[in-house]
Amino acid sequence: MPNILVVEDSPTMRQLISFAMRRIPRSKVIEATDGVDALKKLAQEKVDIILADINMPVMDGLKLVSLVRNNPSYKDIPIIMITTEGAEEDRKRAMSMGANAYLPKPIQTQELIKLVKKYLDIK
């Protein structure tokens, strides 16, 4: 049963992504409102993949990626970044910090599900 951590400050986006993720069979969605909240959830539950927004209050997605990659317990968790920015620079920054993939908003849920399934190795 894959545990999917959705880190997004916007309730609308959080709900939309969680909704899409629940369509992956036997998946469990864990929601976090920012980077700090995500770290708390990571400490509480085993997470198989992280979907994180870049622009968030308290702790943004880039900082979260950096902290996750530097923690031996979480460093191998795949991270998919979701952001409003379509700019190449943001994508490069997220990828250089260790994100596995990048999806610009407005997200196409089918594309997101496909990407998550790929990293969870679900056919």
Place this chain on the structure above:
Amino acid sequence: MGKDSKILKSAEEFLQIFRRGEEFTKSLLKENERLRYRIAELEEALQQSSNEARIKNYEERIRVLEEELASLKERFKKVEEENKDFAHRYIEVEEENNNLANLYVASYQLHSTLDYDEVLKIVLEIIINLIGAERFCIMLIDDKTTELVPVASEGIELEEIPKIAVGEGIIGTVAKDGESFFSDDIVNTDGVDIYKPLVCIPLKIKEHVIGVIAIYSFLLQKKAFSNVDYELFNLLAGHAATAIFSSKLYTQSERKLSTIQGFLELLKEKPKK
């Protein structure tokens, strides 16, 4: 002499018998050859007729197999077509599912609160995250002045947006007629001309327009409108209007209620002697 002629006669008879035997043997050999030839002929004919029957049989089987192959090919073609149709329908259902999820989330969020500022924030979020707009504003009609007043914006400073009279330009016309405006393409320009939006949606409660949403640019990756965009525009036109209107009324009534409660508290207070 008599003895010699007897021997001669016997020899002559023997010779005749031998000759007859020779002739008989010859005729037997001839007959044998003829019969062998005949047998060969018959065997050949038999072989030929058997080959012909076999060929005929093979031909019949080939014909049946060819018919079966054609029928299988036809069935395969039909199944393939059905498969394609199913795959196509699956994609359509998936797309529809996603669209419904988007609409459900948007609708759920819009009606999740009665706080006016929060409702405006949710409308902004929906326009950014679900539609992919970059620069836009929400304007509401001021009942006293009948002007469109900006109440929220993204990518443009709220102070930079002027009030627009109902009926004036594209935005004013949308507010007056209640009909959405979509420009022919969604090519983004560097600057923003407040009076020339790419999309303008009326916020309507039944036929009563309470304001508009004017979109000036979209995110880079947004190249064209999809079906769900139009559904979301329709949803925003109705649900956002209701949510904004009811939250505004609720906030106003809350404010009035707290003022009245304040007065009541004052009245209840005993006058100091």
